[in-house]
Amino acid sequence: MSLHPQARAYLELYPSDLGADLASLGPAEIERMRAIDGLAERRGPLTRLPFVRDALADEVPIRIYRADPGDHTLPVIVYFHGGGWVFGSVRRNDAVGRDLAIRTGAVVVSVDYRLAPEHAFPAAADDAWTVVRDIFARPAFYQSNGHVAVIGDSAGGNLAAVAAWQARDAGLTLAHQALLYPIVDVAMDTPSYREHAKGFGLDAEEMAWFVQQYAAGADPLDPRLSPLRLGSCAGLPPATVVSAEYDVLRDEAEAYAARMAGEGVAVEVRRWPGMVHGFFGLPGFFDQADEVRAYVADRLRRALEP
Numbered sequence: 001m002s003l004h005p006q007a008r009a010y011l012e013l014y015p016s017d018l019g020a021d022l023a024s025l026g027p028a029e030i031e032r033m034r035a036i037d038g039l040a041e042r043r044g045p046l047t048r049l050p051f052v053r054d055a056l057a058d059e060v061p062i063r064i065y066r067a068d069p070g071d072h073t074l075p076v077i078v079y080f081h082g083g084g085w086v087f088g089s090v091r092r093n094d095a096v097g098r099d100l101a102i103r104t105g106a107v108v109v110s111v112d113y114r115l116a117p118e119h120a121f122p123a124a125a126d127d128a129w130t131v132v133r134d135i136f137a138r139p140a141f142y143q144s145n146g147h148v149a150v151i152g153d154s155a156g157g158n159l160a161a162v163a164a165w166q167a168r169d170a171g172l173t174l175a176h177q178a179l180l181y182p183i184v185d186v187a188m189d190t191p192s193y194r195e196h197a198k199g200f201g202l203d204a205e206e207m208a209w210f211v212q213q214y215a216a217g218a219d220p221l222d223p224r225l226s227p228l229r230l231g232s233c234a235g236l237p238p239a240t241v242v243s244a245e246y247d248v249l250r251d252e253a254e255a256y257a258a259r260m261a262g263e264g265v266a267v268e269v270r271r272w273p274g275m276v277h278g279f280f281g282l283p284g285f286f287d288q289a290d291e292v293r294a295y296v297a298d299r300l301r302r303a304l305e306p
């Protein structure tokens with residue numbers, strides 16, 4: 001379909017993701033941008049929950065959300081925020097963590113993984129895997145019933161996908177992986193990169209800048225960076241993959257879904273028509289944010305049922 005009117009209105013305000021001269025983005029400017037969230041009011045309400053606590057998972061900062069007031073065990077969902085591995089935090093994505101806990105009824109663990117360029121690849125992936133491993137190692141601490149899923153958007157989708165195959169290889173069973181317009185390949189050579197290279201929010205040049213900050217010098221074929229390059233997808237957990245029609249990452253997300261399905265993984269993939277990158281996190285801009293959250297929460301609830 002054509003660009004959704006809400007997406008068009010959003011792009012009139014934010015035609016590019018960073019809205020900055022990439023050559024000028026040194027450490028001081030990156031830190032300044034991290035401290036300012038001009039979209040805070042658009043990220044959704046900070047709904048009061050009976051349990052919200054900051055903690056550490058083997059030295060990685062996390063925030064734990066629980067909407068159920070009881071003390072019985074529940075499934076656990078690990079959430080990895082987006083931001084190109086450079087921006088974002090648990091604090092900035094607080095509304096998402098609370099919303100996921102309410103919609104799914106699970107314990108939600110939001111991960112404050114280390115950011116680039118201060119902490120280059122594979123720091124973020126290592127932190128993601130550390131948290132997933134800790135949840136399996138200390139179920140009582142998380143009030144976990146042993147059913148665990150991962151979810152992430154954009155760069156967070158990359159971390160969720162990587163953690164999913166690392167769990168498989170370690171013999172840990174994840175119930176599900178929900179990947180929302182994930183970065184799964186850093187080749188940046190798909191038709192969607194050419195079709196939506198500029199003027200649709202996340203520019204192709206900006207995506208290249210993000211990759212440079214996180215993975216400069218890394219092997220682009222390393223599956224910790226590009227899960228699409230994984231040797232085998234067989235045995236990965238069932239997956240939900242969401243793409244946005246007007247997004248440079250659209251084709252690689254759908255290619256990863258097709259690859260998993262072709263190797264026997266139960267996958268459901270949905271392209272959100274008329275949407276641009278990042279819509280999941282901005283219910284204040286997009287009615288479709290509520291739609292995709294309801295859809296993903298339903299998929300997670302079903303996967304996490306005992």
